[in-house]
Amino acid sequence: MKRLLFIAVQLVFSIAAVNAQNEMQALQYSRYDPFGTARFAAQGGAIGALGGDFSSILANPAGLGFYRSPELSFSPSLYWVNTEANYLGSTTGDSRLIFNLGSFGLVSARDMKNRGGLEGAAFSFGYNTLVNFNQRTTMSGINQGSSLLDDFAWHANAEPDDLSPFYEQLAFDTYLLPYDSAAGEFWHDMQVDGYGQEQYRMSELQGYIGEYSLSGAFNFNNLIYFGASLGIHAVRFNEQIYHEETDLDDQVIDFENFRFREFNSTRGWGYTARFGLIIRPTQLFRAGATFQIPTFYRLTDEKTTDMNSYWDNGSGIPDEAATSPDGLYDYELKTPFRASVQASLIMFKMATISAAYEYVDYSSARLDAYDYKFFDENDRIRTEFQPTHNISAGAELRMGVLYVRAGTRYLMSPFSDPRNDADVWVYAGGLGVRNDRISFDVGFTHARTSEVYGLYAVEPGVNEVSLNDIRRNNLMCTLGFRF
Secondary structure, eight states, rough: OOHHHHETTTEEEEEEEOOOOOOOHHHTTTTOOOOOOOHHHTTOOTTTOOOSSSSHHHGGGOOOOOOOOOOEEEEEEEEEEEEEETTEEEEEEEEEEEEEEEEEEEEEEEEEEEEOOOOOOEEEEEEEEEOOOOOOEEEEEEEEEHHHHHHHHHHHHHHHSOOTTTTHHHHHHHTOEETTTTTTEEEHHHHHHOOEEEEEEEEEEEEEEEEEEEEEEEEETTTTEEEEEEEEEEEEEEEEEEEEOOTTTTTTEEEEEEEEEEEEEEEEEEEEEEEEEEEEETEEEEEEEEOOOOOOOEEEEEEEEEEEEEEESSSSOOOOEEEEEEEEEEEEEEEEEEEEEEEEEEEETTTEEEEEEEEEGHHHHHEEEBOOHHHHHHHHHHHHHHHEEEEEEEEEEEEEEEEEEEEEEOOOOOSSSTTTTTOOOEEEEEEEESSSSEEEEEEEEEEEEEEHHHHHHHHTTTEEEEEEEEEEEEEEEEEEEEE
């Protein structure tokens, strides 16, 4: 794992840390499922060749070339995530609901009156949410075979002269991980008296990745449309982990309870560019292609942890609390490039059917820093991740001023190991009402996936895990004004 820097008493030290910059963090900031507008969401995001929507910036910026008049749009949403954790034979549910901004933006369109074959041009500035991290998962059960202290103990015994101030040092300072000088090792009470303690783990994520973009598109002879977009990405991520273990039946001598908390955050910015082409050989058919260069991020991670121990009355051991220093580290991330092709059928202005295919090779992501080259982490990215093939499809039916929409999206698992099933299916639908000046669209998406959540390692290669089912829901609307 990468080494963090922590600041204490105006001194800077270098220390080892678990759960620092690694391959999973590279994946976390590389995998997108954009929110966009309600129309975009309701058709599964498959509007790349269709165009004429602010979210064309994400799917294919050439689609801006279909605008004939300026538009201002705003897309708020309600986003909620339901989780169900299966841990130690117990099932625990949790949920989180937040307000989200899918997109907002301004498109300026101009009729060029066939100047040298140039029929029109459009330019836009705005914002789109690419990822919403908000989620809370609760896990609990009776553990008969391990403890978080096992993880701390084997790390401490592996490097007894270099205890992590974020983990093992806290356990030592709160009397949970004493050192046996005769045996020359660290140990904890449950290793001696036996397990069977109640465990409770809560993991809460907050934050987002958002793209601020400046885009333009040109329409040549109503046949070829070309567009490009420059995107600035903002990353805001916070993670809080709360872990508690309690000796319910007093089977562990002296020990009553301990609580451990971990706070991680990431802040940073990145830049990318997207290029798109759409060809309209007939009024009934459009085909498009999009290429997005890798996003280059500069990120800063911060970490703090704290620990409390509680002991039985009469044990002679005082309750104790300890807090880590503040961890801080700057590094860089290059995400994979993305390429896609799209097609749409337009049936006499009554209905459209659209589809898209996207290729993303997650094994090409790379971490880097001025003082560390992440050789091990990048090797794991190459071997543990794989290229993915994502597919989306959508349809729109027009009945006067009313539009009915439906769509679906499949996101292939980025993991090369098939046992880690992280495929995502998204189901969507919505309605819209439009006239020459105002549009109001409503869209709903439901996505379901699963994850293998690792709480801690009992020993190298042996992990205590929870199998979690995750259901993400997004109800959004888009209000647009053309002028």
